[in-house]
Amino acid sequence: MHRRRLGVVVALDAEAQALHAGALRHDVVVEVSAQLLLVVSGMGPGRAMAAARTLLAAGVDGLVSWGTAGALQPERKPGDLLLPEVVFGARQTWSVDLPWRALLAQSLSFPAYAGGLLSVATPCGSVAAKSAYLLDFPLAQGVDMESGAIAAVAGAAGKPFVVIRSIVDPADQSLPDAATGGVDAYGGLQALKLMRGLLRHPAACVDLMRLGAQMQKALKTLRAVAPGLQAGRVA
Template identity: 45%
Template sequence: MSLGIVVALAAEARVLTETVPLAGEGIDIAPGLRLRLCGMGPEAAAQAAEALLAEGAGALLAFGTAGALAPALRPGTLLLPERVLFSGRDYAVATPWRSRVAAQIHGEVVSGPLLTAAMACARSAEKRALHARSGAVAVDMESGAVAAVAAAADKPFLALRALVDPVERDLPRSALVAVDAYGRLRPFALLAALARRPWEIAALLRLGREMSAALQSLRSAWRRIGPVGIAP
């Protein structure tokens, strides 16, 4: 069965392939594996998922990073959720597929629910409230939309995420304007933001290290799984 993979950020795509697709476009990265770079947000993710199905994908994978909602989850922790929560719905992943992938990772993998939100969750208080209200252990902006498209088409769905920011930490405001929808640096916007909030430099550097830890966890997992092992 061919697999369509949805990623939001260029850095996430580079975990899977040296040739990053153009924004909003898709490429074949291995026999039976097609990747689409969608940019952040559920609407863009849904469009990418629908395009992959139209191109012949028989299953969908949401791949990339997420933010922690539950206490004690550290940067780099891998998440293979059993359920994804989005827009008032609860979507189950394909259980046999998830079990096969988890067995190949050979390490600790968190299985708790993943929540998909329409906007970035920047404040610790907001993240704690989301955890208390939903029970989700992490939050992203794409997986639930991909799950909804898969469910509507009666296709298998899976999400594989690595955590970046822990729940007890606010995201620096400058981080929210420093990159575009695909995670690419906007240097002039970053400089302008830091001119207004220079004390955020340390927090930005720490966030960069946490992002690196998450991407390294994804790379390690991908080396173990590979194009053959990820097949549904």
Template identity: 35%
Template sequence: MILAATGLLREGRILAGQGIRPLAGGGDPARLLALLDRWAREADGIISIGLCGALSPRLRPGDWVVAEAVLDGDERHAVDGPWASRLMEALPGAAQGMQVGQDGMLTDAAGKAALHQATGALGVDMESHVAARVALRHDLPFAVARVVSDDAGHDLPPAAEAGMRRDGGMDLAAVLRSLARDPRQLPALIRTGWHAERAFRELLRGHHRLGPGLAGPAGAGDAGLV
């Protein structure tokens, strides 16, 4: 069984299948850590997979990032090399480099630019560092494959952050309340939604290419690649 660490329940529904257990963190690192710890003893590997924010200005919504390592504060967590190679083989055009994991959502372009300059990382998400810690603790193979949903040059509107529930679901009421407080964010929210839909569609296509084992160690060699 492969554990798939995601942020949203929708990502998990896309990835669900035989041999895959999606676990949605909902932006709560303690919750995700507990879920991963609970299932790690039955797992053959852990992959952090789903949407991410771009740090590199070269990346656009729908682009894949396969991590060669994950930055977790001052720590650097290595990934399983053969697994990363299979991911790159199955996802033509994917960028490979550093991924940053952090507890909070990075919403502003200035913050993305500063983090990219400081680390050279390609993308950022709220699950990879947690998944890396659990994989290290349980001595499990670990990998990261993320689809860009927001590029480095745009700020995310407050409504986008307000819309994530702690279980990984979407809180439409919270989005509407945020819009009511500041209707000027509507164009940015629409753009964010378009970009996210592009990323969700690419995540589905990528899942089909990776196959039921997400190119992980549970499948031998090229099993699962199409």
């Protein structure tokens, strides 16, 4: 075992706060500790790719995709932790650094699920979309939008990477439009858009409350993983 400097790409402010209690800035390197650097990138593969390159330019030895995901497998529930062995893209598959992944898993007092993670270019918010993706990628436990881009940057640079994702929405739950249309790229509320959406679909308020509770479960899991990552150890 030895200590290295690690770079974490995080899409949302809330996800970043599960790892870093200090002030956050967007699209720039934030020093969590001497061993851990972080960039809050915003959602999507393009933003994640730019953040991963920024971290490599800052001299990190490995990259981490950190945050939340939607479930594809019906048995995955909110708060379940995914430590995938592979990341599936539309045209390519990447393997995580397996010894590093194993070290993280060993640091936990609760289960972490292996298998794969599907990374897509646009939000996957409907049950129909999740079902279709699972047919094409039956080994995928969940779906996100950033891990494939981070994996591609790490692979091109010859650097190790791992993925740490906690489930928010299960496979049988569609996200209300207000959940995606009422926030900015970093997960910040856009009050006017959110209110307009709720005025058009008042019943979505209940769905948003349920989603908020599920997000808290996912963030609780990430906070439990944080100490193992902050140690900065790579096998």
